[in-house]
Amino acid sequence: MRPILVFALALTALILPLRPGSAQQLGVAQSAILTIETDRLFAESAFGRRTANEIEAESAVLAAENRRIEADLMAEEKDLTARRSEIAPDAFRTLADAFDEKVQSIRKAQDAKARALNQRADKARGEFLNTARPVLETLMRESGAGVILERSNVFLSANATDITDRAISRIDAAIGDGGKNGAIGDQ
Known part of the structure; x- marks a missing residue:
């Protein structure tokens, strides 16, 4: 009985008409439940793009170093x-x-160098999500929501409940790319 009640409440929250208020004026859907795509949130944010570019550049350096080392070792093996x-x-x-x-x-x-690059990417993602949290909380308050769910874990929802694009825009405005000036994710 309880799962049916929870489902009914969630469904009601999704289909209730928009209440008038500041959130509606700001373009934030009024819903008790919002959804977000965290992978896209990170990847499409200025912070995520900067991090990806840095990791990609460092990976290219590591790959070139690996090719040079491989050529040196092959020559040494041939000599031996x-x-x-x-x-x-x-x-x-x-x-x-x-x-x-x-x-x-x-x-x-x-x-070990390759693992360190992966760990750095994971750490940057965690820092990003921690830094983005206040922005997401503000979006949640503005919409009257009590929860933000990962969109991939939701079976069915109205597109109006997805705040990913809005969150990216606000996070970019708040922290930019988090680089030297933002001091996030830098080593």
């Missing part, structure tokens, strides 16, 4: 293979083991 016939088997085994250790060490270091 060419010298194999000139070196005693025990000495060659020692050189081959050292080379293998070097390769493993480099791989671990490069993997």
